[in-house]
Amino acid sequence: MPLIMGMSVLLGCQFLGELLSRGLAIPVPGPVLGMVVLLVVLLILGRVPDSLRLAGEGLLRYLTLLFVPAGVGLMVHFELIKADFWVLGITLVLSTAVTLAVTGKVLDRLAKRYAKGVGK
Amino acid sequence: MNLAALDALWVYLSGNPLLSLLATLVAFTLATRINRLAKGSPFAHPVIVAIVLLIGFLLVTGIDYSTYFEGAQFIHFLLGPATVALAIPLFDHRERVRRMLVPIVLACLTGIVTAVSSTLAIGLVLGARHETLLSMAPRSVTSPIAMGIAEQIGGIPSLAAGLVLLTGSVGCALGPWLFRQLRIEDPSVQGFTMGLAAHGFGTAQSFASLGAMAGAFAGLAMGLTGMVTAFILPMVVSLFGL
Numbered sequence: 001m002p003l004i005m006g007m008s009v010l011l012g013c014q015f016l017g018e019l020l021s022r023g024l025a026i027p028v029p030g031p032v033l034g035m036v037v038l039l040v041v042l043l044i045l046g047r048v049p050d051s052l053r054l055a056g057e058g059l060l061r062y063l064t065l066l067f068v069p070a071g072v073g074l075m076v077h078f079e080l081i082k083a084d085f086w087v088l089g090i091t092l093v094l095s096t097a098v099t100l101a102v103t104g105k106v107l108d109r110l111a112k113r114y115a116k117g118v119g120k
Numbered sequence: 121m122n123l124a125a126l127d128a129l130w131v132y133l134s135g136n137p138l139l140s141l142l143a144t145l146v147a148f149t150l151a152t153r154i155n156r157l158a159k160g161s162p163f164a165h166p167v168i169v170a171i172v173l174l175i176g177f178l179l180v181t182g183i184d185y186s187t188y189f190e191g192a193q194f195i196h197f198l199l200g201p202a203t204v205a206l207a208i209p210l211f212d213h214r215e216r217v218r219r220m221l222v223p224i225v226l227a228c229l230t231g232i233v234t235a236v237s238s239t240l241a242i243g244l245v246l247g248a249r250h251e252t253l254l255s256m257a258p259r260s261v262t263s264p265i266a267m268g269i270a271e272q273i274g275g276i277p278s279l280a281a282g283l284v285l286l287t288g289s290v291g292c293a294l295g296p297w298l299f300r301q302l303r304i305e306d307p308s309v310q311g312f313t314m315g316l317a318a319h320g321f322g323t324a325q326s327f328a329s330l331g332a333m334a335g336a337f338a339g340l341a342m343g344l345t346g347m348v349t350a351f352i353l354p355m356v357v358s359l360f361g362l
Contacts, residue, residue, distance in 0.1 A: 010201035029268030031203035038207035056205030069192035071171040073278030095238035103231035104313040110223035
């Protein structure tokens with residue numbers, strides 16, 4: 001039963017998330033708000049129940065598989081991708097490189113400075 | 121058995137959710153094997169290989185995407201609870217997150233603004249179409265969130281999902297090399313950066329090659345980036361006048 005209990009908690013949080021998202025017209029997808037709901041619950045509870053960990057970590061272990069059906073949807077957009085092929089390719093590579101470099105450098109500097117400041 | 125019966129059988133099977141579910145799982149298993157043969161090269165990422173195999177399979181058998189998705193939606197559906205489950209690694213590492221809260225939040229905001237505005241700027245300069253541009257904007261966010269955002273700002277959700285996957289494998293290929301060039305050595309910084317720029321792919325790679333701490337930071341970055349981007353992105357897009 002633990003797997004079913006854990007799955008119920010995850011789906012319950014997603015359900016609350018969807019309710020919040022639709023009900024209050026918040027521009028954030030329901031599952032993301034569900035994640036916030038679960039995090040708040042865990043912080044109040046102070047620990048992760050075994051059943052929830054079983055279901056949650058099982059899903060996260062196969063996270064990459066879950067992307068496949070949506071990814072196959074690329075085949076519907078062959079025309080659009082062919083038309084913008086170089087634009088897409090160059091933009092993806094360049095802007096991913098810029099994002100990695102800027103984020104890494106900023107966090108590296110801040111983490112070092114912050115660690116020093118706290119140490120004083 | 122005569123040919124007519126086989127025909128009827130195929131018509132039945134190809135329209136049945138069972139076939140697409142089975143094909144998806146088999147393709148993913150094969151793709152994982154191929155990735156192992158390619159020594160874990162990010163260019164042969166299991167997800168990319170599985171998608172290529174499945175598109176090939178659908179084109180050869182003449183099954184269209186909507187028929188395929190009727191079966192595959194059972195797998196797709198699990199993205200929702202999986203997104204919710206990201207709260208678990210976040211909770212596990214709450215102490216370290218609390219200690220590094222200020223640098224993390226600042227780096228997260230800088231990273232998101234860089235990701236979105238560099239994508240839009242480069243795309244605009246190169247003359248991307250309107251809907252392509254809007255589908256590209258949320259590309260560094262994990263795909264369930266990216267699809268939601270794309271839908272909201274007028275992009276194409278399934279194109280956005282595909283671009284998210286490509287971004288993930290590009291990030292995994294570039295990341296380790298860039299970190300060496302920039303002399304970024306702290307595994308938690310590397311992990312966070314990979315999670316921010318390359319979402320689930322970066323998280324999986326960080327867990328595998330940099331260890332559990334880097335993986336947890338990557339997961340944190342992925343969740344945080346997803347949430348914050350959902351709030352910030354519509355604003356940045358309107359700043360660009362799109």
